[in-house]
Amino acid sequence: MQNISTADTPRRRTPWWFHLAGQLLQPWVRIRRDPAEPTTLLKAGVPVCYVIERDGFSDALILDRACREAGLPGPLQPLAGTRRKRSVFALMRRDGWLFGRKRHRSPNEPLGQLVHSLEGMPDRDIQIVPVSIYVGRAPTRDSGWFSVLFSENWVMVGRFSRLLALLLNGRDTVVHFATPVSLREVLAESGELPPPRFARKLARVLRTHFRRIRAAVIGPDLSHRRTVVDDVLRAEPVRAAIAATAAKEKISKAKAWRQAQKMMLEIAADYSHPVVRSVSFLLSNFWNKLYDGIAMHHFDKARAAAPGYEVVYVPSHRSHTDYLLLSYQLHMSGVVPPHIAAGVNLNLPLIGPILRRGGAFFMRRTFKGNAMYSVIFNEYMAQLIDRGVPMEYFIEGGRSRTGRLLAPRAGMLVMTVRAFLRAPRRPVLFQPVYVGYEKLMEGKSYAGELSGQPKEKESLIGLLKGLKVLRQRYGHVALNFGEPIELTPLLDAASADWRSAGGDPDTRPEWLSGVIDRLAEKIQVNVNRAADVNPINLLALTLLATPKHAMAEGDLLAQLELTKSLLQELPYSDRITLTPMDPAGIIAYGEQMGWIRRIRHPLGDVLDVEGEQAVLLSYFRNNVLHLMALAAWVACCFLNNRRMSRASVQRLGRIIYPFLQGELFLPWDEAGFGAQLQATIDFFVRRGLLEATGDGRMLERGPGQEDGAFQLKVIARSLIQAFERYYIAIAALVKHGPHTLSSGELETTCTLTAQRLALLNELSAPEFFDKALFRGFIQKLRERRIVWNDDNGKLDYDSSLEDMVRDARVILSREMRHSILKITPGGERDAAAEEALPEAATATAASPEPPVQAADAGAELHQRHVAAEQASHQAAPPPAETADADATTGEQEGTQRDLPL
Numbered sequence: 095m096q097n098i099s100t101a102d103t104p105r106r107r108t109p110w111w112f113h114l115a116g117q118l119l120q121p122w123v124r125i126r127r128d129p130a131e132p133t134t135l136l137k138a139g140v141p142v143c144y145v146i147e148r149d150g151f152s153d154a155l156i157l158d159r160a161c162r163e164a165g166l167p168g169p170l171q172p173l174a175g176t177r178r179k180r181s182v183f184a185l186m187r188r189d190g191w192l193f194g195r196k197r198h199r200s201p202n203e204p205l206g207q208l209v210h211s212l213e214g215m216p217d218r219d220i221q222i223v224p225v226s227i228y229v230g231r232a233p234t235r236d237s238g239w240f241s242v243l244f245s246e247n248w249v250m251v252g253r254f255s256r257l258l259a260l261l262l263n264g265r266d267t268v269v270h271f272a273t274p275v276s277l278r279e280v281l282a283e284s285g286e287l288p289p290p291r292f293a294r295k296l297a298r299v300l301r302t303h304f305r306r307i308r309a310a311v312i313g314p315d316l317s318h319r320r321t322v323v324d325d326v327l328r329a330e331p332v333r334a335a336i337a338a339t340a341a342k343e344k345i346s347k348a349k350a351w352r353q354a355q356k357m358m359l360e361i362a363a364d365y366s367h368p369v370v371r372s373v374s375f376l377l378s379n380f381w382n383k384l385y386d387g388i389a390m391h392h393f394d395k396a397r398a399a400a401p402g403y404e405v406v407y408v409p410s411h412r413s414h415t416d417y418l419l420l421s422y423q424l425h426m427s428g429v430v431p432p433h434i435a436a437g438v439n440l441n442l443p444l445i446g447p448i449l450r451r452g453g454a455f456f457m458r459r460t461f462k463g464n465a466m467y468s469v470i471f472n473e474y475m476a477q478l479i480d481r482g483v484p485m486e487y488f489i490e491g492g493r494s495r496t497g498r499l500l501a502p503r504a505g506m507l508v509m510t511v512r513a514f515l516r517a518p519r520r521p522v523l524f525q526p527v528y529v530g531y532e533k534l535m536e537g538k539s540y541a542g543e544l545s546g547q548p549k550e551k552e553s554l555i556g557l558l559k560g561l562k563v564l565r566q567r568y569g570h571v572a573l574n575f576g577e578p579i580e581l582t583p584l585l586d587a588a589s590a591d592w593r594s595a596g597g598d599p600d601t602r603p604e605w606l607s608g609v610i611d612r613l614a615e616k617i618q619v620n621v622n623r624a625a626d627v628n629p630i631n632l633l634a635l636t637l638l639a640t641p642k643h644a645m646a647e648g649d650l651l652a653q654l655e656l657t658k659s660l661l662q663e664l665p666y667s668d669r670i671t672l673t674p675m676d677p678a679g680i681i682a683y684g685e686q687m688g689w690i691r692r693i694r695h696p697l698g699d700v701l702d703v704e705g706e707q708a709v710l711l712s713y714f715r716n717n718v719l720h721l722m723a724l725a726a727w728v729a730c731c732f733l734n735n736r737r738m739s740r741a742s743v744q745r746l747g748r749i750i751y752p753f754l755q756g757e758l759f760l761p762w763d764e765a766g767f768g769a770q771l772q773a774t775i776d777f778f779v780r781r782g783l784l785e786a787t788g789d790g791r792m793l794e795r796g797p798g799q800e801d802g803a804f805q806l807k808v809i810a811r812s813l814i815q816a817f818e819r820y821y822i823a824i825a826a827l828v829k830h831g832p833h834t835l836s837s838g839e840l841e842t843t844c845t846l847t848a849q850r851l852a853l854l855n856e857l858s859a860p861e862f863f864d865k866a867l868f869r870g871f872i873q874k875l876r877e878r879r880i881v882w883n884d885d886n887g888k889l890d891y892d893s894s895l896e897d898m899v900r901d902a903r904v905i906l907s908r909e910m911r912h913s914i915l916k917i918t919p920g921g922e923r924d925a926a927a928e929e930a931l932p933e934a935a936t937a938t939a940a941s942p943e944p945p946v947q948a949a950d951a952g953a954e955l956h957q958r959h960v961a962a963e964q965a966s967h968q969a970a971p972p973p974a975e976t977a978d979a980d981a982t983t984g985e986q987e988g989t990q991r992d993l994p995l
Contacts, residue, residue, distance in 0.1 A: 112170070116155050123264040125160050132164050132271035135223075141174040142167045142181060142221045142274070143208060147304040149184035152260055153227050157182065160225075160269040175218055176211040178204070185301055205293035208277060221274040224300055226307045228270070230263020270307060306401075319364045322481075326358055326473045327351070335469040350466075357470050360441075361455055363433050369451035370431060377422045388571045390423055391671050392624065396525055396575040397429060403580075404479050404520045406510060407432050408617050409527035409573075410499060411488040412717075413536055416529050420486065421453070423573055433478060435487035435506060476513035482520055485510075489614055495540040496861035497716030499621060499759055501870055502614035511610060512602075514581060515595055526576035526617050530626035530717060532569030532687060537710045569630070569687055576624035576669055579616055584609050618759040622720050623667035629680040630689060632657055632673070634715035635722060637690065637703050639811035644693075644702035651677040652801070653808055656781065657722075664773055666721050667761070716861060719812060720758035724767075724774045726813030727754070729806040730905050732784070733814070737794040738904075740775065746901055747771055753820060756874045757867065778806070815862050818910060821902045822847050823871055824895055825911075826918050827881065832890040837872055840889060843918070844868040850917050 129135070136142060144161075146153050157169050169182035183204035212218055284292050326332060332354060340350040381388060409416055421431035436454040440446065450456070461468040478485060491503035514522050534540070585592040588605040595603045636653045637643050645653070654677035661672055675683060681701060684690040689711060693700040703711055727750065731743050751767050754760060762770055775793065778784040783802040785794045796802045826843050827835065835843065848863035861867065875881045880898075881891040903911065 112155070112158075115151070116159060119152070119155055119260065119264075120159070122261055123156060123159070123267050125156065125163065125267050125269055127160055127164055128268060128270045133166060135271060135273055136166070136221060137274070140219050140221050141176075142223055143173055143178075144169045144182040145222055145224045145300055146182060146184050147226060147308075148186045152229075152257070153184075154182065156227055156229075156267060156269060157225055173208075173220070175215075175220075176207060178207060185297060185304065202290075202293045202297045205296055206289055209281065209289045209292060212278060212281065219276055219278040222277055222300075223274045224272040224303055226268075226270040226272070226304060228268045228308075229259045230266055272303065272307070319362060322474075322477055323355070323358050323362055326362075326470060326477055327354060329473045329476075331469050332466075332473050335466040339466045354466060354470060357467050358474070360438070361457065361471060361474055362450075363453050363455040364447075364450045365433070365453050366451040369448065370425065370453070373448065373452055374422055374425050377418065381419075381422070384566075384568050386567065386570050388419065388423060388573070389626075390427070390573045390575070391626070392575040392669050393427060393573075396578065397427075399523065399578050400429075400525075402521070403523035404482055404514075405432070405484045405523050405525055407484070407486040407525050407527055408489055408621070409486070410529050410621050411490045411493050412497075412529050412531060413493065413534055415535070416488075417454075417486060419529065419571060420527060420573060430484060432484035432486040435485070472509050472512070475509045476516055479510065479513045479522070480517050480519070489617060493536070493540075495543055496864055497713035498719070498757075498861065499618050501866065502618055504610045504614050507610050507614055508606075511581065511606070511613070515592065518593060522581040524579040524581065524613070524617055526579070526620040526624060528572070528574040528576060528621050528624040528626060530572040530574065530628060530631075532571075532628050532630045532714070533566075533689075534710075534713065535568065537713065540713065541706075541709045567687075570628065572626035572628065572671065574624040574626050574669060574671060576620040579613065579620065581613070584613055615759070619761045622759045623761055624669040625666070625671075625718055625721060627661060627670065627672045627718050627721065628714075629673050629675055629683045630687065630711070630714045631718045632680055633684045633690060634711045634713075635718065635812055636808060637701070638708060638712060638715050639808040642702065643708045644700050647681070647692075647699045647701055649801075649804070650681065650701050653805060654680055656805055657809075659781075660725055660774075660777060661721060664725075664770070664777055670721070712861070715812065720760060722809065722812055723754055723758055723760060724770055725777075726809050728771065728774050728778060729810035730814060730817065732793075732795045732803075732806055733810045733905065734907050735904065736797075737792060739792050740772075740790070742904075743775065743793070744768060744771060746904065749898070749901060750817075750820075752878060753871060753874050754816065757816065757870055814905075817902065817905050818851075818914065819844070819848060819862065819867060820871060821899075821906055821911065822851075822914055822918070823868055823875075824898050824902070825915060827889060827891060828896055828899055829915070829918060833884055833886070833888045835889055836887050837869075837876075837883070837889060840872060841865055841868050847914065847918050851913060854913070854917070 144157060146157060154169065160166075161168055167181060169180065171181055172179050173181045208220055208222075212220070280296065281292065284295065287295065336347060336350045336354050339345075339353065340347045343350070407420060409420055417434045417436075421434065425431045431453055433453045433455055434449075436449060436456050438456045438458050440449060440454070441456045446456075455474070457471060458464075458467065461471065487506045489502040489504070489507060490500035491505075492500070494500050510522065588609045589595070589603065592603070592605075595601065595606075632654055635657060636650060637645060658672065658677070661670070673680070681690070684701075685692060689707060690701050690703055693702060724747075727747055728743060731738050731746070747767070748764065751760075751764075755762075760767075775784065779786050779793075781802075783795065783806050785796075786792070787794060795806060798804075823840065823844050826847065827840060830843075842865075845863050845865045845868060848868075852862050872881070875891075875895075876883075879892075880895055881889050884890045
């Protein structure tokens with residue numbers, strides 16, 4: 095360890111009473127230095143002067159011991175080259191305790207002395223080292239309940255309180271050494287400032303530094319909720335809203351003001367450091383009862399990006415425990431917990447006050463019909479952002495019942511952006527967080543709600559009933575921090591003069607909605623780019639893709655290995671995390687968690703998922719479905735066809751990609767999609783699942799009885815339900831014709847059709863008939879101008895929609911198309927008409943292309959592709975084996991040769 099000392103520093107004996115006090119305090123204090131080796135920060139041979147935030151005997155003892163243990167110059171020794179008897183001083187000084195005497199010496203005086211000591215000595219310098227000391231920032235499971243009340247806060251406590259804090263929390267003492275400041279360099283940068291003014295300026299800089307460090311460690315100073323409430327009520331927009339309400343409701347301004355105050359008290363958080371510490375103490379035991387471990391990935395990147403920004407955490411919303419987990423983990427990692435936007439339905443007796451003191455602020459589900467409430471809430475958000483308070487909210491609006499990310503609701507984003515435009519002093523950084531579980535507490539209630547049961551309202555009785563969840567174990571939880579998103583570059587790209595747009599809070603620039611849409615989409619994309627793939631996700635992807643949700647152990651091992659290899663060789667992003675378990679370990683873990691069961695058999699064991707478990711397991715498949723989207727698309731192209739050209743896969747993929755991108759928040763643009771699709775095809779070729787012929791232009795899978803075809807089918811079926819939903823929507827619209835259905839009527843028709851189809855086919859996928867997914871697909875059709883509203887609010891469409899119906903025949907089997915058309919209201923005639931036509935004739939009739947190209951199932955192949963394909967297959971096997979992979983007649987062959995699952 096490097097020992098930094100100064101040769102000409104006179105040694106001074108430490109007073110005996112100081113040494114005695116240090117010995118008495120030593121058993122009660124355990125010091126953790128940050129950084130662990132602060133000697134690396136200092137320059138050898140330069141005198142060192144320490145600066146602490148608050149004057150205190152205990153802080154001097156702790157600093158002296160920390161320096162001694164680190165091999166640093168002692169703070170109680172005289173400072174070389176000066177008249178100072180100590181190498182330490184404090185910025186804040188406490189009043190004397192004896193008869194209330196005051197200390198009249200300014201805290202800036204030591205800085206003035208240091209500056210004076212350098213006058214006339216250009217070769218001399220002094221290193222000023224700011225040192226922050228925190229006692230009891232994070233009590234552990236072994237800490238007593240009482241100790242959290244005496245943890246570090248913003249109040250300059252008295253000597254007795256400090257003594258109790260040392261006795262109770264001294265074993266968790268942090269001493270933070272900042273990077274030294276060269277007094278000579280700072281003097282040179284300040285020019286000709288007189289020494290007194292320079293000392294005041296340097297003191298302000300040091301105070302700002304200590305505030306930032308304290309805010310990062312224990313959170314912002316929000317101990318006076320009353321001041322926040324008063325500032326909101328005094329704001330000009332709120333005063334105007336109060337006056338407008340008084341005039342509208344014909345009441346006095348005093349009564350309107352009391353209404354506004356009541357709303358503000360309903361909203362505002364009442365952040366309390368002791369409560370946060372107490373709740374963290376309780377949650378440590380709670381999480382240990384529920385989970386086998388909580389992992390955070392890429393948190394170091396998130397922490398490195400945060401300084402200097404107003405951080406807004408935007409996690410995925412899977413469970414009520416999301417915000418508790420994130421706040422707890424941030425707190426335990428040394429980062430201040432954010433203020434959380436919570437629904438007013440959670441403001442329950444007993445629970446609400448605790449959440450409020452933990453940083454929750456409450457909002458009503460809708461602001462409609464109450465202009466004053468809207469103004470007050472917006473102003474409160476602006477106050478939080480202006481004060482640099484980190485925030486957390488869920489842009490999905492509610493918990494996902496299907497496991498997919500929901501379409502974002504932009505209300506909170508709009509308020510955040512507009513608050514920043516009003517006072518763009520601190521840049522805003524959105525931090526996406528993916529929350530991944532292996533089992534959900536709310537799983538059964540989610541399945542019930544999707545099947546039509548009403549959502550249970552939150553209540554204290556319901557919460558008490560829910561305590562039975564503590565009897566179960568819920569595996570591991572992952573918090574993956576995605577790539578952060580800066581707001582300023584998005585605003586710069588939208589408008590060069592956006593800084594002048596925030597003067598009037600009532601104005602809404604034309605470009606604002608576009609910025610909000612891009613921001614919301616980017617957040618969801620980055621959440622998905624940080625997904626965690628756990629063993630349960632992999633089992634769900636595999637087993638739910640089989641009709642009976644069962645698979646022979648050997649086949650399951652091979653499929654899990656294939657899926658893991660795909661995710662490893664074609665990484666979705668650099669923030670994806672993948673379980674290190676091998677396939678055998680994944681199966682054993684699934685059995686241990688109770689998700690799958692083993693059926694013993696003399697010819698080999700079978701692993702399966704029971705009926706109700708399959709519905710619950712679909713949630714975890716949907717969590718990571720986006721990771722398999724392109725692989726599933728390629729596999730779907732060969733589900734009912736033996737051969738297709740690369741050009742066909744690419745062309746049809748470009749048609750379907752915008753809808754998959756909108757539903758699954760995929761990250762690629764058109765060029766990136768093409769490159770990733772080609773890489774996926776090459777992976778399948780390397781693994782032998784596809785064979786490339788004709789100079790790589792044609793792709794062919796093996797017969798349905800081969801393992802490769804079986805593995806392709808399993809991958810394809812993870813996404814096939816999305817294409818079935820798309821077909822339901824476009825078939826229903828085409829069947830009814832233009833100017834017949836409104837968007838809402840089409841959504842209802844699609845939902846009813848999907849529900850009936852799920853009942854007839856025993857689909858264990860409640861999201862199949864989720865109305866929100868149909869709504870999103872119809873909205874994407876409108877965005878791409880494939881459909882639009884006429885003057886009467888009915889949907890009209892162009893011929894490309896009928897082309898999509900034709901192209902669907904490449905992916906969906908005749909049986910599935912027939913079932914959908916038959917179930918769709920009034921669709922029996924269409925189903926019978928399609929049944930009467932041979933597959934090849936149907937494809938030809940639906941396609942405007944010449945017959946030779948119609949056999950390509952709408953794949954727009956050129957004649958040279960056909961010629962090359964024919965030349966490469968002159969020695970062809972019997973017709974049943976050589977059906978053109980692009981020809982729709984290949985459906986029959988593929989279906990007949992598939993192994994029963």
